[in-house]
Ligand SMILES: Nc1nc2c(ncn2[C@@H]2O[C@H](COP(=O)(O)OP(=O)(O)OP(=O)(O)O)[C@@H](O)[C@H]2O)c(=O)[nH]1
């Protein structure tokens with residue numbers, strides 16, 4: 142399948158970079174941060190805060206770098222010389238740092254990604270990079286989970302994909318209801334992982350089952 146077809150399929154599933162709209166300039170973004178500082182009740186011109194708008198904008202560039210990345214291109218390079226390996230491939234305990242789209246505060250946790258190859262495999266680091274591409278956007282955990290699984294299914298067309306995410310939402314732990322220690326668990330099972338209970342069980346055995354919040358929340 143050529144890249145154009147893959148790109149259009151990814152776009153149809155809402156996977157492509159949703160940017161495309163005209164972005165404000167860096168100066169406009171810094172001015173917005175300055176407004177928030179004033180709104181919070183502090184003086185943006187005092188020494189400690191003078192460089193803060195610029196620093197916050199730089200931090201946002203890191204937090205939201207995923208809008209500049211293309212998940213389809215990331216998975217495009219595959220290998221077929223696998224000695225006919227056709228068992229499950231699982232990358233577990235991928236550190237996840239995202240931001241919730243409702244409050245723009247951190248979501249911290251772990252992702253586990255598995256698939257059953259159909260002839261070709263992808264470099265294992267690419268699975269972790271794929272998690273990053275979608276995590277470094279404003280997210281809800283359900284969409285993040287689906288986007289990771291769906292892009293692997295669309296691009297690699299394996300016999301199945303499984304994604305599990307366990308994460309703490311700081312919008313629940315540090316504000317609002319303030320329930321520390323709560324984690325949210327989401328999963329997306331496609332192909333054999335959805336249809337075959339034994340495959341699903343094998344995957345959960347390989348990731349050790351959702352193991353609770355062993356990350357900082
Ligand atoms: N389903 C889902 N909900 C999320 C996620 N991240 C944050 N939320 C929730 O999104 C909801 C937003 O609800 P609102 O009532 O609009 O916002 P709010 O008044 O700040 O809500 P509280 O957090 O309850 O104070 C909250 O219940 C959050 O807990 C997520 O990844 N998935």
Ligand SMILES: [Zn+2]
Nearest residue numbers: 241243244312
């Ligand atoms: Zn939130």
